Each structure stands twice: as C-alpha cells, then as structure tokens.
Amino acid sequence: xxxxxxxxxxxxxxxxxxxxxxxxxxxxxxxxxxxxxxxxxxxxxxxxxxxxxxxxxxxxxxxxxxxxxxxxxxxxxxxxxxxxxxxxxxxxxxxxxxxxxxxxxxxxxxxxxxxxxxxxxxxxxxxxxxxxxxxxxxxxxxxxxxxxxxxxxxxxxxxxxxxxxxxxxxxxxxxx
Amino acid sequence: xxxxxxxxxxxxxxxxxxxxxxxxxxxxxxxxxxxxxxxxxxxxxxxxxxxxxxxxxxxxxxxxxxxxxxxxxxxxxxxxxxxxxxxxxxxxxxxxxxxxxxxxxxxxxxxxxxxxxxxx
Numbered sequence: 001x002x003x004x005x006x007x008x009x010x011x012x013x014x015x016x017x018x019x020x021x022x023x024x025x026x027x028x029x030x031x032x033x034x035x036x037x038x039x040x041x042x043x044x045x046x047x048x049x050x051x052x053x054x055x056x057x058x059x060x061x062x063x064x065x066x067x068x069x070x071x072x073x074x075x076x077x078x079x080x081x082x083x084x085x086x087x088x089x090x091x092x093x094x095x096x097x098x099x100x101x102x103x104x105x106x107x108x109x110x111x112x113x114x115x116x117x118x119x120x121x122x123x124x125x126x127x128x129x130x131x132x133x134x135x136x137x138x139x140x141x142x143x144x145x146x147x148x149x150x151x152x153x154x155x156x157x158x159x160x161x162x163x164x165x166x167x168x169x170x171x172x173x174x175x176x
Numbered sequence: 177x178x179x180x181x182x183x184x185x186x187x188x189x190x191x192x193x194x195x196x197x198x199x200x201x202x203x204x205x206x207x208x209x210x211x212x213x214x215x216x217x218x219x220x221x222x223x224x225x226x227x228x229x230x231x232x233x234x235x236x237x238x239x240x241x242x243x244x245x246x247x248x249x250x251x252x253x254x255x256x257x258x259x260x261x262x263x264x265x266x267x268x269x270x271x272x273x274x275x276x277x278x279x280x281x282x283x284x285x286x287x288x289x290x291x292x293x294x295x296x
Binding site: 034037038090092114119123130 | 186188261
C-alpha cells in the first residue's frame with residue numbers, strides 16, 4: 001500500500017495545473033474592472049461584452065513564473081490603447097502621444113491586472129516587467145482563460161495563457 | 177514635508193501624485209525617482225520625509241532599495257505602492273522595515289489610511 005501511495009504522491013507532485021483549474025473568467029473580469037476604475041477613471045466601465053478586434057492591434061503583457069507559468073495579455077486596437085493612455089495621463093496628456101507614452105500606460109494596466117492575477121494564483125511566483133508589442137502567441141490552448149470586454153464601445157481581450165518553458169526574455173523578476 | 181515617489185512608469189508616478197493630491201496631501205513637496213537606484217541616491221541628496229516606492233523596477237527593485245537604505249543606516253519612512261499585494265509580499269516588506277504596502281489599484285482612501293499615521 002505504501003508503494004502505491006508514494007507513486008500517487010509523486011504523480012501529484014509532477015502535475016502542473018492549467019490556468020482554468022486556478023482562476024475563472026469572473027475573477028479576471030473583476031480584477032480588470034477594479035484596475036479600470038482606479039487607473040482609467042472613476043466613471044470608466046469595462047463592459048463584459050464580446051466584439052471584434054480591428055486589424056491594427058497592440059498588446060501589453062506581464063509574465064508570471066511559478067507553480068503556474070504564463071503570461072497575462074491585454075490586447076486592443078492601437079487607437080483604443082492610445083485612448084486608454086490619454087485617460088491615464090489625464091490633464092498631463094500631450095497633444096501628440098508618442099509610442100513611449102502608450103507603452104508606459106498600456107503596460108501599466110497589464111502590470112496591475114497581472115499583479116492581481118498573480119496574487120490569486122498559488123505561489124511563490126515572480127512577476128516580470130510589463131512589455132508591449134505584437135500579441136504573444138497562445139501556445140497552449142488547453143491552458144488559457146480569456147475575458148472579452150468593451151471600453152467606450154471599443155473591444156479588448158484579456159487572456160491569461162500558459163507557456164511551455166521559460167516565457168520570453170530574462171527580465172528583472174522579483175522573487176516573492 | 178517632502179515625499180519621494182519612485183516608479184519606473186511615468187504614468188504611474190503621475191497617478192500616485194494625483195492620488196496624493198486628491199487624498200489631501202497637496203501642500204507637500206513631491207519629488208520623483210525612476211528606479212530604486214535613483215531613489216537610494218535621492219534619499220541621500222534630498223532628505224525626503226517619506227519614500228513611496230514601486231516594488232518591481234529595473235536597475236534596483238524597491239525592496240533592494242529599502243534594504244540598501246537600512247544597511248546604510250537610513251531610517252527614512254518607506255512604504256510600497258505595488259501591483260502585488262499578497263500576504264507574502266506584505267510580510268517581506270514589513271520584515272525589511274516598510275511601514276505599509278498599498279496595492280494597486282488604490283483609492284485616495286487607501287492612501288489616507290496608510291499615510292495619515294506617518295505624516296501626522
């Protein structure tokens with residue numbers, strides 16, 4: 001009996017959970033809504049409605065490395081990312097936004113959403129620094145949780161997607 | 177009173193400063209640093225009364241900055257403003273000598289609750 005038990009424990013120890021075992025869509029939606037209210041504006045609402053992304057999209061993301069390893073990705077139209085940046089900057093928004101402004105603001109939304117997603121996952125985990133660019137591919141369809149939402153009538157997605165191996169480049173990650 | 181706001185995100189520094197003003201700390205002198213290394217240097221050169229710092233930053237993280245300050249003998253009041261508010265992070269912050277940890281997203285009430293005791 002003890003041999004069988006040991007085998008069972010070993011198999012359990014090797015099991016790497018997929019994201020749907022750890023977090024659900026309503027939790028991610030709730031995290032995102034809180035981030036929107038606090039960062040984008042008190043009256044800014046994230047409506048849980050599906051839609052269609054435009055051709056020209058931008059993503060921002062942070063990596064989580066731990067018992068679950070993957071990436072928290074925000075994707076929306078480039079124009080919407082610029083609109084979010086203006087909302088975050090408020091009265092400090094320049095007449096012409098540059099790419100650095102958008103990377104900073106849109107990346108910071110991913111950072112706050114990602115930090116709170118990480119807090120809902122089993123630890124210890126590390127969180128990477130936010131990055132922006134073309135949408136990181138979801139390589140494991142079985143390890144993905146996605147929320148569709150609209151802000152000011154514009155569509156965006158939030159995906160929490162697992163990765164095989166170490167995600168992306170080495171970044172300044174903080175052990176918990 | 178001088179407050180040093182440290183975050184690698186310029187947008188987040190602005191949001192922190194805006195929230196400080198909304199929370200009623202609009203009379204204070206607010207200065208900014210882009211990472212832990214700059215914050216460490218500015219504690220020496222600017223002598224702030226409080227440091228508000230992000231955790232996860234390039235060059236030097238917030239917790240490394242706090243540990244370096246304490247190792248150098250500085251007892252400047254230090255609090256974190258970070259997207260990670262897990263119990264483990266709070267414990268680590270407290271053990272290193274932080275007075276509080278404000279998790280993003282925050283409100284002006286969160287700021288008042290954390291700062292009133294420090295700046296009174």
